[in-house]
Amino acid sequence: MSGRRPLDPTRDARILDAVLELLAESGYVSMTMDAVAARAGVSKATIYRRWRNKREIALAAMTRYHGAQTAWSVDTGTFRGDLLAHVHRFAEVLGGFGGRLAVGLVQARASDPDLLDELDARFSSGARLAPEVVERAVARGEVTAPVDHRLFEEVVASVMFMRWLWRLPLDAAFLAHVVDDLAMPVLHARGKGAS
Amino acid sequence: MSGRRPLDPTRDARILDAVLELLAESGYVSMTMDAVAARAGVSKATIYRRWRNKREIALAAMTRYHGAQTAWSVDTGTFRGDLLAHVHRFAEVLGGFGGRLAVGLVQARASDPDLLDELDARFSSGARLAPEVVERAVARGEVTAPVDHRLFEEVVASVMFMRWLWRLPLDAAFLAHVVDDLAMPVLHARGKGAS
Known part of the structure; x- marks a missing residue:
């Protein structure tokens, strides 16, 4: 699509950091995509353009976490x-x-x-x-x-x-x-x- | 109090077994005294006459569990x-x-x-x-x-x-x-x- 914005690595990192924070604060069960969007300061649509669901974004966040160790x-x-x-x-x-x-x-x-x-x-x-x-x-x-x-x-x-x-x-x-x-x-x- | 009923060990055991079942099924965080009462088939008042709160009844249930091992x-x-x-x-x-x-x-x-x-x-x-x-x-x-x-x-x-x-x-x-x-x-x- 010509109207699609390019990926923004800084924004992706901010979203995945928000996921890690929420996982550590209140855990996977109570983590919602709404909470991730609010914490990262992005829209839910922005998140769903990159990750299909909660499991996918949690896995991406964990890969980022382990890569940084x-x-x-x-x-x-x-x-x-x-x-x-x-x-x-x-x-x-x-x-x-x-x-x-x-x-x-x-x-x-x-x-x-x-x-x-x-x-x-x-x-x-x-x-x-x-x-x-x-x-x-x-x-x-x-x-x-x-x-x-x-x-x-x-x-x-x-x-x-x-x-x-x-x-x-x-x-x-x-x-x-x-x-x-x-x-x-x-x-x-x-x-x-x-x- | 003269109107107080004697302790019923069978009923106590049924209540503590209900606590163990609920702990294993859905965990401590979501366990409520209402759920314990419903599972054991007793009133909440009956439970509160023996145990003050959720922590106390969970500890009593665990003591019973380990004693039975x-x-x-x-x-x-x-x-x-x-x-x-x-x-x-x-x-x-x-x-x-x-x-x-x-x-x-x-x-x-x-x-x-x-x-x-x-x-x-x-x-x-x-x-x-x-x-x-x-x-x-x-x-x-x-x-x-x-x-x-x-x-x-x-x-x-x-x-x-x-x-x-x-x-x-x-x-x-x-x-x-x-x-x-x-x-x-x-x-x-x-x-x-x-x-």
Whole structure:
């Protein structure tokens, strides 16, 4: 159509940011296209020209969110120190926007299970271990390649997310317990401080 | 008061069962005292004579639910076999009423966090390992006492609940992976079939 306006990437980003905010604030179930339009300051027609429905726009917003996540890396000199810094950082993510967003999405389990099935990155993506952290640990002889980092990420993310979800303590003592008694044995790691 | 009727335990049980059904069907947030009364076939006044509010009746219902759970025990001859049977059974609980009930409760995190704080038994109670399973494993030399069964229960329950919550596969291959690569290393167990 000759009258069709060109796509406006700034406006698209504003709409998807509005979706993320609403998902984190009140969750997927109560999110409406009207609320998205109001929050982004655009008309509903503008939104429907780009996305067909609530599920589609939520998936687009999540893809944008995960694309913006930068791999996080730390070098404390030991594998145990790196893992400890890693779980502390994940606890901060959970205590902030990341945790609220996950709860907002998980609401969809009963009302729109297809949304969860179509998500590319799920709960454990925030617990991803940077490859160089593992490479350095292998080089130092603290761990033997190949490292099952997927199991590590899933286990650590699950235990921490569940504690957060049920409002159980996620303090420094518990995080050290996760590293020493869970992460290190699962990764068959040897290192200072591991039992 | 002389006109007050004696407590009717059958009626109390019917009311608390109605609460559990509603929690599992539509969750804590949308559960109303009207719905509880209608489901149990009693008046709202009857309910309010026993419980002050929604949180109190939900806590009473959960206490009743956990009290009715019998400790589950199995003896396959090996610790690995027992753990495998254990995680298969927990997967069945998750796939049934237990999983729906947990999701219904967790909804309260945003609207009524005190409910979660006051729950005695939380998500991992369904993954509790019977003491005799551990005692037999110690007797057979497959594991060394003391066994950190609380860490085992929390980790296994978290990983499985999270998979179930996000609709990721919980098939036989994954359950064997949980036992061999997660539970056995965490429990420092040696046994047939463990890698």
